[in-house]
Every structure is written in structure tokens, then in C-alpha cells.
Amino acid sequence: MPTTDLDTELAAERSHLTESRAALRRMRDRAESLFATGDKVAGDSYTAEQLGRHMARRVKELADDPDTPLFFGRLDIDDSAYHVGRRHVTDDAGEPMVLDWRAPLSRSFYRASVRDPQGVAVRRRFGFVKGELTSFEDEHLDRGEELGTSSRILTAEIERPRVGPMRDIVATIQPEQDELVRADLADSICVQGAPGTGKTAVGLHRAAYLLYLHRERLRKSKVLIVGPNTAFLSYISAVLPTLGEVEVLQSTLDELVGRAPIRATDTDAAKTIKHDVRMAEVLSRALWSRITRPTEPIMVSDGSYRWRIDVEPLRRIVDEARREGLPYSVGRERVRARVVGLLQRQSEYRTGNSPSESWLRRMSRIAQVTEFLESVWPAVTPESLVAGVLTEPPTDLLTEEEREAIRWVKPPKTVKSAKFSAADLLLIDEAAGLLERETSFGHVVVDEAQDLSPMQARAIARRSEHGSITLLGDLAQGTAPWATTDWRDILGHLGKPDAAVVPLTVGFRVPEVVVRLANRLLPALGVNVPAAVSLRADGDLAVVPVAEPADLDAVTMAELTAALVHEGSVAVIAADAAVDRLRAHLDAAGIKHATPDDVDAGARVTVVPATLVKGLEYDHVIVHEPADIVAAEPKGLNRLYVVLTRAVTRLSVLHAKPLPEALTLA
Numbered sequence: 001m002p003t004t005d006l007d008t009e010l011a012a013e014r015s016h017l018t019e020s021r022a023a024l025r026r027m028r029d030r031a032e033s034l035f036a037t038g039d040k041v042a043g044d045s046y047t048a049e050q051l052g053r054h055m056a057r058r059v060k061e062l063a064d065d066p067d068t069p070l071f072f073g074r075l076d077i078d079d080s081a082y083h084v085g086r087r088h089v090t091d092d093a094g095e096p097m098v099l100d101w102r103a104p105l106s107r108s109f110y111r112a113s114v115r116d117p118q119g120v121a122v123r124r125r126f127g128f129v130k131g132e133l134t135s136f137e138d139e140h141l142d143r144g145e146e147l148g149t150s151s152r153i154l155t156a157e158i159e160r161p162r163v164g165p166m167r168d169i170v171a172t173i174q175p176e177q178d179e180l181v182r183a184d185l186a187d188s189i190c191v192q193g194a195p196g197t198g199k200t201a202v203g204l205h206r207a208a209y210l211l212y213l214h215r216e217r218l219r220k221s222k223v224l225i226v227g228p229n230t231a232f233l234s235y236i237s238a239v240l241p242t243l244g245e246v247e248v249l250q251s252t253l254d255e256l257v258g259r260a261p262i263r264a265t266d267t268d269a270a271k272t273i274k275h276d277v278r279m280a281e282v283l284s285r286a287l288w289s290r291i292t293r294p295t296e297p298i299m300v301s302d303g304s305y306r307w308r309i310d311v312e313p314l315r316r317i318v319d320e321a322r323r324e325g326l327p328y329s330v331g332r333e334r335v336r337a338r339v340v341g342l343l344q345r346q347s348e349y350r351t352g353n354s355p356s357e358s359w360l361r362r363m364s365r366i367a368q369v370t371e372f373l374e375s376v377w378p379a380v381t382p383e384s385l386v387a388g389v390l391t392e393p394p395t396d397l398l399t400e401e402e403r404e405a406i407r408w409v410k411p412p413k414t415v416k417s418a419k420f421s422a423a424d425l426l427l428i429d430e431a432a433g434l435l436e437r438e439t440s441f442g443h444v445v446v447d448e449a450q451d452l453s454p455m456q457a458r459a460i461a462r463r464s465e466h467g468s469i470t471l472l473g474d475l476a477q478g479t480a481p482w483a484t485t486d487w488r489d490i491l492g493h494l495g496k497p498d499a500a501v502v503p504l505t506v507g508f509r510v511p512e513v514v515v516r517l518a519n520r521l522l523p524a525l526g527v528n529v530p531a532a533v534s535l536r537a538d539g540d541l542a543v544v545p546v547a548e549p550a551d552l553d554a555v556t557m558a559e560l561t562a563a564l565v566h567e568g569s570v571a572v573i574a575a576d577a578a579v580d581r582l583r584a585h586l587d588a589a590g591i592k593h594a595t596p597d598d599v600d601a602g603a604r605v606t607v608v609p610a611t612l613v614k615g616l617e618y619d620h621v622i623v624h625e626p627a628d629i630v631a632a633e634p635k636g637l638n639r640l641y642v643v644l645t646r647a648v649t650r651l652s653v654l655h656a657k658p659l660p661e662a663l664t665l666a
């Protein structure tokens with residue numbers, strides 16, 4: 001076959017890839033040898049440990065994944081070519097061979113257009129198979145050529161079969177996504193995105209971008225990702241490490257506030273009240289009402305001396321500490337310190353000497369001072385405050401019915417033996433925030449944020465007081481009883497009322513025909529959100545009525561068997577109550593299957609309870625009896641909307657009962 005210009009170009013790119021890999025290996029070798037000698041050069045053990053940790057991280061960051069090429073794009077600017085990849089690679093002279101996708105220059109890879117070429121003459125995208133470059137696609141922006149979303153490489157990427165954990169999207173981030181990814185660290189943003197528009201991807205890439213740009217600062221203050229459940233977290237857990245970021249905390253909200261084990265469950269009514277923002281005020285009032293006015297002087301005998309602090313100065317101290325607006329326990333310690341300060345002054349006046357440190361320590365713990373504190377500003381633990389409220393819910397703020405709903409039927413003998421529910425732990429977290437200041441993360445990304453209750457939002461607010469947040473969600477997918485219909489509500493509780501709300505509407509997951517079906521539900525969901533439009537013209541939809549309800553499971557099994565002929569993952573999504581039965585059918589048929597939080601299991605089939613499917617995606621989705629999914633919970637229609645928008649290629653809806661009316665309207 002004759003060699004074409006294209007072949008020559010591709011060969012040149014391949015050799016650049018080989019050279020870049022070799023250069024990366026040398027960078028890694030250097031880091032490893034520094035790592036090995038680190039403890040010899042460091043002066044002391046602390047520095048050695050710090051250095052060791054830094055080097056270990058560096059070595060990890062320089063790991064090369066043979067299945068992913070080191071670069072996925074190239075920019076031609078002013079006669080120079082810049083390759084863009086997942087991390088910087090430099091040659092032995094320190095000259096760049098590959099630019100990190102987060103570097104300032106790489107921005108043009110995502111944003112340059114014919115209208116605003118940003119100096120880019122040509123943008124090249126590479127296609128690859130298993131780490132080998134196989135093709136490339138050029139856009140001569142200087143000649144007015146622009147592919148946009150019709151890029152063959154983008155299309156191949158979004159249509160590829162999905163198996164296993166979520167992957168990064170660095171090679172194909174779209175301009176409107178990039179704008180969010182690269183927003184300033186100081187900016188808090190809220191992304192209202194229709195299903196599959198890349199919200200999760202944007203949030204994770206934004207975390208990686210901020211870590212790159214503010215490495216030192218965020219290494220200290222840390223980045224936190226909050227997701228709805230462990231299945232979701234395990235699905236997304238690989239993305240940041242592939243981007244070289246291994247030090248991001250990923251947590252569910254329950255884990256974040258889980259100071260104690262969950263040992264009780266709430267009724268729906270109790271849960272709703274405990275997640276209501278009034279509980280913040282209930283706890284605050286219950287706490288601050290414990291402070292009383294001093295009525296007795298403090299008298300202390302100290303060897304041959306007698307010290308006395310009168311009621312008036314004591315009152316002044318307490319009033320002043322209250323006015324300072326400090327957290328309760330900090331205020332308490334301030335009162336103690338000021339009382340000891342007055343004792344110290346008397347001692348200095350009488351003896352003419354400054355008292356020693358040990359004298360000051362003794363005075364601050366002496367019975368008279370401690371008793372005084374206990375009477376006017378008693379010690380409180382978060383658990384004891386919540387236990388007090390649940391034993392005898394206060395009469396203000398809550399109705400009689402609400403008080404009865406949260407009142408402990410049988411109060412525990414001691415706070416230690418109390419059994420707390422998940423919502424109680426949230427109250428305990430709120431109480432802890434009244435007592436002491438939480439440490440704030442530098443940046444917090446919250447996914448599926450439409451389901452945050454006000455009290456959950458406050459738990460996040462406490463952890464992002466001095467940092468910024470990226471809030472990701474879709475009001476139409478709100479399924480919690482308290483799910484909001486207005487982002488401003490949540491943003492207010494999060495303490496970021498002015499964050500911009502930015503819509504994303506172009507869907508990368510769900511095929512157009514499936515989106516059209518799901519969008520029929522939108523008017524019935526009671527939220528005002530822009531509908532999704534799909535980039536995907538491929539895909540299949542089958543709505544299959546089953547005449548006999550008794551046959552539904554068998555039809556599901558037949559559909560599943562047929563689905564396995566195609567490539568990719570298959571999920572059977574059903575009302576939670578049907579899941580065990582369906583899993584038993586699969587076991588009986590000898591079909592290997594996994595649970596949704598086991599993304600590494602390697603099984604192609606997953607049976608997923610409808611309540612756990614948020615944020616996940618599968619090539620072929622089989623929905624088992626939509627009517628049951630809807631009937632299972634108050635926001636059942638929103639749940640069905642989530643369920644219908646999980647399919648990447650094919651959706652089969654199997655129903656023996658009538659479909660929900662909203663879905664049948666054309």
C-alpha cells in the first residue's frame with residue numbers, strides 16, 4: 001500500500017508518543033531514585049517523612065497507564081505543536097513534550113473556535129485503541145473548519161459500550177462543560193443539568209483542575225466529593241486517580257456526619273421533621289437557653305489568701321462572651337479564662353508577683369471555678385443536646401403533633417446508651433457545629449444535590465464556610481421527600497446564596513428516542529427545568545406490554561438473555577421489593593450478576609433497586625414494571641424519570657400493569 005501524507009503524520013505522532021513514554025519513564029526513575037535517597041538528605045525524621053510522602057505521591061502521579069495514550073490532542077500555535085494529555089511530560093532538558101490538560105495553554109484545546117481561534121491554527125484529536133494511536137482528526141480553525149459535536153472521535157467516545165467504573169472525559173470535554181471545570185476556585189457554582197449532560201464528569205474534572213491550579217493550598221485545606229450512596233461513589237471512584245489525583249476525600253453525607261453508629265430507624269414523619277430547617281433553631285435555642293445569669297460570687301482560698309469575684313463582674317463576663325457570638329464551647333472556655341484572669345489580677349495585686357503557669361492551670365480547674373461554669377454555662381456534648389431535645393421536644397417552633405412524632409417513646413437511661421437514627425446523627429452534627437467550629441474544606445463538590453434536605457445542606461455549609469462549592473443536580477430527579485424545586489433554597493442553606501445556577505442540556509448518555517420518552521414525564525414532575533436534548537441519534541427503545549402479570553419475570557429473563565447478545569453492560573431496574581426475587585431468577589438460570597456497588601466484579605449484569613440507580617448508567621436497561629416503581633414512594637414519578645434515563649444504548653420497558661398516565665401522553 002502506498003504511504004500517504006496521513007500515514008507519515010500518524011507515524012510521526014506515534015514516535016512522539018513513544019518518545020514521550022520514554023521521557024515519562026525517566027521522570028519516574030528520577031523521582032524514584034530521589035524517593036530512595038530522600039531520608040538520607042533530609043535533616044530530621046519529620047522532614048524525611050514529609051519528603052517521603054511527597055515523593056511517593058510524585059512517583060504515583062507519574063505512573064503510566066499502557067492502555068491510555070499520554071496525549072489525546074494537539075494544538076498548532078505559531079508554527080509550534082503542543083500535545084495535550086493527562087499530565088505534563090518534559091524531556092531531559094525540561095522542555096514540554098506533553099502539556100497537562102489543565103495547563104493554561106491547554107484551555108484552547110477545549111475552547112478555541114472559528115469565531116475565537118485563540119491563536120490556534122489547527123486542533124488535532126487522536127483516536128486510539130488500547131494505548132496505541134490509530135487515527136486523528138484535524139480542524140483547521142484558520143481555514144474556518146470546525147467539527148463541534150459532529151467530531152467522529154467525540155461520537156465514538158460517547159457511543160462506546162460502558163462496562164465497569166466511570167471514565168474520565170478529558171479528551172472530549174465540551175466548551176460549556178470546560179467553562180464550569182475551569183471556573184475560579186473562589187466561585188461557587190450550581191449546575192442544573194438534565195440526565196447524562198455530564199454533571200458528575202464536570203464536578204470531578206473541576207476538582208482535578210482546582211487541585212492542579214492551587215496544589216499547595218488545597219492539599220492543606222482539602223477537596224471533598226459528596227455523593228448520594230456507596231454504589232455511586234464506587235462507580236465514580238476511579239476517575240480522579242486516573243487524572244493523577246489520589247488525595248480527594250469521597251464520601252456519602254451519612255458517612256460525613258456519622259460520629260456514631262446508626263442504631264435506630266425513624267418513621268417517615270419523624271424523619272421529615274428532623275430534616276426540617278426548624279430543627280436548627282430548636283437545637284440552637286435548647287443550647288443557648290442553658291446559659292443562666294450568675295447569682296453567687298466566686299470565693300477561692302489559695303494558701304493564706306482569699307480571692308473573691310463579685311456577681312457583677314461575673315455577669316459582665318458572661319454577657320460579653322455571649323455577645324461575641326462564639327461557638328458555645330469556645331465561649332465557655334473564654335468565660336473560664338476571664339474568670340481566671342480576674343483571680344490572677346487579684347493575686348498579682350496582693351503578692352506583687354506574676355503567678356506561675358501551674359497556678360493558672362490549677363485555678364482554671366479549681367472546684368469553685370468549675371462549679372460556677374457548670375451553673376452558668378454548663379458543659380454540653382452534641383449527643384446530650386440532641387438527647388435532651390428528643391426526650392422532651394420543646395414547645396416553641398414545633399406543633400404538638402410534630403413533637404410527638406420525634407419524641408423518644410422510651411428515653412434511654414444515659415446519653416451513652418442512646419440509640420440514634422441516621423437523621424439523629426445529622427442533628428448531632430448540627431449540635432456539634434453549635435459547640436465548636438467545623439474545619440472547612442477548600443472546595444466541596446456535591447453530586448445529586450437536588451435531594452439535600454435543609455439540615456444536610458447545613459452540614460455541608462459548615463464544612464465549606466471558608467471554601468467554595470460545586471453543586472450538581474437535576475431538580476427533575478429529586479426523589480427525597482424534601483427535594484427542592486428551587487435551587488435558591490438549597491444555596492441559601494449552604495451559605496452560598498449568590499452562586500450562579502448554570503444549565504447543561506446536551507445529553508451524552510441517553511439516545512434521543514429514550515430521552516423523548518423520559519421527557520414526557522417532565523410536565524408531571526412539578527419543576528421548571530430545561531428538557532434534555534440528546535447528542536445521540538442511535539439507540540433503541542422497546543415498550544413491551546405483558547398480558548399476564550405472572551409472566552412478567554419470565555419476559556424479563558428472556559429480554560435479559562437477548563440483551564446479552566450485544567456488547568456492554570445490562571441492568572435490570574425494578575422496584576426495590578422485586579429485586580431479591582429477580583436476583584433469585586438469575587441465580588437459578590446460572591447468570592452471573594453483581595450488585596451496583598461492585599463495579600469491579602466484572603459481571604455484565606446488574607440487578608438494581610430503583611432507589612439506588614441515581615447517577616449510574618448501563619448500555620442496556622431493562623425496566624421491570626414502571627407502575628410498581630412509581631407506587632413505591634411519594635416521588636415515584638421522579639424516580640421513574642431517573643430510571644428511564646440510565647440507558648446508554650437500549651431501553652426496554654416491560655409492564656404488565658398499565659403504564660403511568662404521564663408516560664402514555666404523546
Ligand SMILES: Nc1ncnc2c1ncn2[C@@H]1O[C@H](COP(=O)(O)OP(=O)(O)OP(=O)(O)O)[C@@H](O)[C@H]1O
Nearest residue numbers: 169172173174195196197198199200201508509615
Ligand atoms: N464531553 C463528554 N465527552 C464524552 N463523554 C461525556 C462527556 N460529557 C459526559 N459524557 C459521558 O456522558 C455520561 C453521563 O455523564 P454524567 O454521569 O457525568 O452525567 P450526569 O449529568 O451526572 O447524569 P445524571 O443526571 O444522570 O446523574 C457519562 O458516561 C460521561 O462519561
